[in-house]
Amino acid sequence: MLGNPEIILADEPTGALDSKTSNELMDILQQLNKEGQTIILITHDINVAKRAKRVVRIADGKLYEGEEI
16 A cells, blocks of 8 residues: 555455454555545455445346345
8 A cells, every 4th residue: 555556456355364353454444445545345255345335246247236146
């Protein structure tokens, strides 16, 4: 996050973390987002996804937003 990039790409950033550290990292990412930082986060963890402002799912090559698959 050095150099204040326009976009942060985070692929499973909490995948290998314990729950406490995962929550701390998500708190940091949410704060950065509140400050105007764009964050694209990929996760399989529903609890991480629930903390996002916007969720887009990809299944069978199709994009889904705001609906259950």
